[in-house]
Amino acid sequence: MSPPAAPLSGVRIADFTIHAAGPFGTQLLGQLGAECIKIESKTRLDAFRKPHAVYGRMSAATFDQVSVNKLSVRLNLKAPEAVALAKRLVSISDVAAESFRAGVMSRLGLGFEDLRAVKRDIILLSLSSCGQSGPDSSFAGYAPLFGAWGGLGWMTGYADGPPVEMRHVMDHSAGLHAAVATIAALHQRRRTGKAQHVDLAAREVASAMIGEALVQASAGITPVRTGNGDLVMAPHGVYPTREPDRWLTLAVRGDREWRALACELGGPQAASDPRFATADARRRHREALDATIAGWLSSCDAGATAERLQRAGVCAHVSWSMQDIAGDPHLRARGATVEVSAPGIPPRLAVGAPVRFSKGLGVGIRRLTPALGQDEDYVFGELLGLSSAQRADLQRREVIF
Amino acid sequence: MSCEDGVREGEPPLAGCRVVECSRGVAAAYAGRLLAAMGATVVMLEPPAGSPLRTAPPLLGEPGESALFAYLAPGKRSVVCDPLCAEGQRVLARQLEVADILIDDTPLRERAARKLDQHEVGRRFPALVHVSVLPFGSSGPKADWDGEEVNLMHAGGEGFLLPNGLSHELFPDRPPLKVYGHFAEYQAGATAALAALCAWWALPQVGGQYVDVSVQDAVLSVGAFALQRLGDGSLEHRSTRRFRYGGVFEARGGFVELLTLEDRQWAALVELLERPSWALDESLRDPLERSRRGDEINHHIREWMSRHDVEAIVERAQRLGVPAAKYRTPAEVIHGEHERSRGLFAPLILATGERVEALTAPFQFRCSPLEPLREVPKLGEMMPEATS
Numbered sequence: 001m002s003p004p005a006a007p008l009s010g011v012r013i014a015d016f017t018i019h020a021a022g023p024f025g026t027q028l029l030g031q032l033g034a035e036c037i038k039i040e041s042k043t044r045l046d047a048f049r050k051p052h053a054v055y056g057r058m059s060a061a062t063f064d065q066v067s068v069n070k071l072s073v074r075l076n077l078k079a080p081e082a083v084a085l086a087k088r089l090v091s092i093s094d095v096a097a098e099s100f101r102a103g104v105m106s107r108l109g110l111g112f113e114d115l116r117a118v119k120r121d122i123i124l125l126s127l128s129s130c131g132q133s134g135p136d137s138s139f140a141g142y143a144p145l146f147g148a149w150g151g152l153g154w155m156t157g158y159a160d161g162p163p164v165e166m167r168h169v170m171d172h173s174a175g176l177h178a179a180v181a182t183i184a185a186l187h188q189r190r191r192t193g194k195a196q197h198v199d200l201a202a203r204e205v206a207s208a209m210i211g212e213a214l215v216q217a218s219a220g221i222t223p224v225r226t227g228n229g230d231l232v233m234a235p236h237g238v239y240p241t242r243e244p245d246r247w248l249t250l251a252v253r254g255d256r257e258w259r260a261l262a263c264e265l266g267g268p269q270a271a272s273d274p275r276f277a278t279a280d281a282r283r284r285h286r287e288a289l290d291a292t293i294a295g296w297l298s299s300c301d302a303g304a305t306a307e308r309l310q311r312a313g314v315c316a317h318v319s320w321s322m323q324d325i326a327g328d329p330h331l332r333a334r335g336a337t338v339e340v341s342a343p344g345i346p347p348r349l350a351v352g353a354p355v356r357f358s359k360g361l362g363v364g365i366r367r368l369t370p371a372l373g374q375d376e377d378y379v380f381g382e383l384l385g386l387s388s389a390q391r392a393d394l395q396r397r398e399v400i401f
Numbered sequence: 402m403s404c405e406d407g408v409r410e411g412e413p414p415l416a417g418c419r420v421v422e423c424s425r426g427v428a429a430a431y432a433g434r435l436l437a438a439m440g441a442t443v444v445m446l447e448p449p450a451g452s453p454l455r456t457a458p459p460l461l462g463e464p465g466e467s468a469l470f471a472y473l474a475p476g477k478r479s480v481v482c483d484p485l486c487a488e489g490q491r492v493l494a495r496q497l498e499v500a501d502i503l504i505d506d507t508p509l510r511e512r513a514a515r516k517l518d519q520h521e522v523g524r525r526f527p528a529l530v531h532v533s534v535l536p537f538g539s540s541g542p543k544a545d546w547d548g549e550e551v552n553l554m555h556a557g558g559e560g561f562l563l564p565n566g567l568s569h570e571l572f573p574d575r576p577p578l579k580v581y582g583h584f585a586e587y588q589a590g591a592t593a594a595l596a597a598l599c600a601w602w603a604l605p606q607v608g609g610q611y612v613d614v615s616v617q618d619a620v621l622s623v624g625a626f627a628l629q630r631l632g633d634g635s636l637e638h639r640s641t642r643r644f645r646y647g648g649v650f651e652a653r654g655g656f657v658e659l660l661t662l663e664d665r666q667w668a669a670l671v672e673l674l675e676r677p678s679w680a681l682d683e684s685l686r687d688p689l690e691r692s693r694r695g696d697e698i699n700h701h702i703r704e705w706m707s708r709h710d711v712e713a714i715v716e717r718a719q720r721l722g723v724p725a726a727k728y729r730t731p732a733e734v735i736h737g738e739h740e741r742s743r744g745l746f747a748p749l750i751l752a753t754g755e756r757v758e759a760l761t762a763p764f765q766f767r768c769s770p771l772e773p774l775r776e777v778p779k780l781g782e783m784m785p786e787a788t789s
Contacts, residue, residue: 155581218758231458251549348632
């Protein structure tokens with residue numbers, strides 16, 4: 001057997017995805033070893049290459065998580081010759097990935113059938129708001145809209161408040177699910193030698209996140225918005241501590257854990273309060289229970305209390321800001337956070353591959369955000385065999401642009 | 402759809418893949434669920450009293466079956482297995498001998514007694530992909546920490562950042578709020594499914610291996626943008642992590658989500674709002690200026706939305722090219738015309754015989770459509786095969 005390598009080494013992706021959801025999915029595959037070639041153009045820069053004012057970022061990003069490990073080439077897909085080059089790139093790739101609205105790739109001449117004509121066993125991943133079929137398939141959207149359409153936004157919120165908008169985690173969850181389906185399609189190709197078109201609708205991923213509520217709805221039950229509460233566990237929620245805006249999360253699954261928590265925070269007598277003796281009783285007296293715990297915690301340091309409760313067998317964790325996460329030795333030890341740097345990018349933390357493989361040398365971040373067109377020598381020169389003169393001509397005519 | 406030359410119908414992506422799922426929690430069960438939806442044979446090993454997920458809320462009535470289990474278990478097989486006894490060990494070994502993938506969320510301290518620890522499994526089943534799914538993973542200083550969804554949502558960073566936008570404006574003093582249900586555990590389940598399939602992909606090169614997935618890592622992974630912002634010098638907080646304009650708006654009959662990122666979308670929004678004089682201000686053509694004056698813009702949009710019907714707003718918005726959506730209830734989703742047209746839901750028979758519907762899968766394979774999973778397994782239904 002060969003020495004261990006990243007599991008997807010040898011898999012090549014022609015990556016047409018833009019914004020967050022699609023690029024996150026291909027970024028994951030890149031961290032797991034795939035060679036991911038990002039096809040982009042000056043004519044329509046991806047979000048990270050320009051200011052993003054509505055998010056409060058007034059200039060281009062120097063580091064972009066979802067483009068790590070990616071190679072960059074320029075192709076102005078409005079030019080037929082660029083489309084032909086894109087097809088040549090697909091013909092030597094295993095996967096093509098795109099995140100345009102349904103129908104855009106076909107209009108560009110890069111639809112599934114076009115790609116299959118140049119690569120008979122291509123896996124095409126199409127990630128979109130609403131999918132490749134259905135009455136809403138032309139609808140444009142972003143993460144908060146996926147959450148709104150899919151029901152996750154409605155189910156999230158305070159019971160007496162409005163629905164809550166989902167942010168990048170929704171985009172990235174769609175990209176993660178797309179990555180799962182893409183690898184399943186690769187297995188199918190390995191077994192059958194056939195092409196596949198994976199159709200992922202981000203709003204359907206949002207629906208998958210409330211799958212149990214949808215089962216209830218199908219049975220005529222109206223699911224309840226639980227906020228920070230739980231239908232069974234009590235205490236359960238997010239509690240204030242000594243410091244302002246420093247919250248402790250608690251989830252108590254049974255009487256043993258309750259007694260352990262009460263002993264730690266309120267002393268042995270507290271554990272015998274009959275109002276809280278059983279799970280039923282704790283649920284009935286939920287308000288008094290929460291007030292009691294808030295009283296106990298009002299003089300506690302959140303971090304030290306979480307450690308103490310964990311030692312006593314109680315599920316507890318501080319509500320962490322990104323500053324806490326950046327300073328966490330556990331996440332660093334696991335490689336979930338990694339320090340990265342490059343010319344022009346001072347050392348900073350990035351998110352590594354969310355998986356540790358016992359035989360996974362080479363998994364993780366190998367390089368950072370590529371400059372636009374940075375890898376054309378390799379991709380256009382070595383892989384596609386274009387001469388310097390040909391490339392210069394294509395650049396002059398704004399095909400490579 | 403044109404896939405004449407594609408794979409044969411009835412031959413799902415993971416046909417032939419055998420998975421053993423040893424799950425107490427949602428993350429491992431969701432990993433198995435995704436693999437089962439794509440055609441893998443997934444065998445749940447349940448304790449004699451049944452998986453705790455069989456009674457996990459929300460329930461379909463009081464008493465009633467678990468809607469959560471009904472979502473997570475369709476299409477799986479059920480074998481009763483207590484690995485602490487000799488018979489259970491025989492059942493376990495028999496399943497693992499023919500499995501490609503093991504997904505296990507047994508806490509670390511309980512693994513050795515069950516012969517489910519990394520090295521024992523690796524020694525006995527060298528061609529097995531062994532995926533561990535734990536709240537904080539199986540390595541690192543906090544590997545023995547325990548956590549439920551609410552803890553993990555906050556350990557991974559996203560919990561602190563919610564709610565943002567309108568909810569936070571209305572209730573600025575309330576504690577941060579988790580996403581509904583099992584979002585964090587679902588991310589970990591999908592990550593575990595991805596990891597399992599990647600390790601299985603590499604099997605011909607490297608053989609079986611051990612794969613360590615953590616719910617905390619998975620939440621951080623999908624929340625990576627906030628760490629990126631920290632690197633840019635900005636510590637995100639739910640009070641400030643909001644769109645400068647756009648967001649959640651209350652309209653007549655419901656709530657609208659509206660977000661315009663591109664200039665053309667802004668221009669279309671001005672049309673949607675019927676070209677009010679404030680929006681025609683020349684300086685608002687500049688996206689940076691719009692962001693600076695976001696509060697003022699939102700004030701105007703709120704006033705306009707409150708006078709209009711939600712369905713009419715979103716219909717006209719999408720026609721004009723303004724990204725806008727109604728916040729739909731679960732009932733609206735399950736009866737949605739778009740979802741019906743795409744076959745997102747399929748009938749499901751519960752272990753009691755009750756009929757409901759469940760989401761088939763959050764992805765489609767257009768050359769070989771997935772077969773819906775039609776039944777939730779009764780406890781131990783596979784025992785005759787597993788012990789014969």
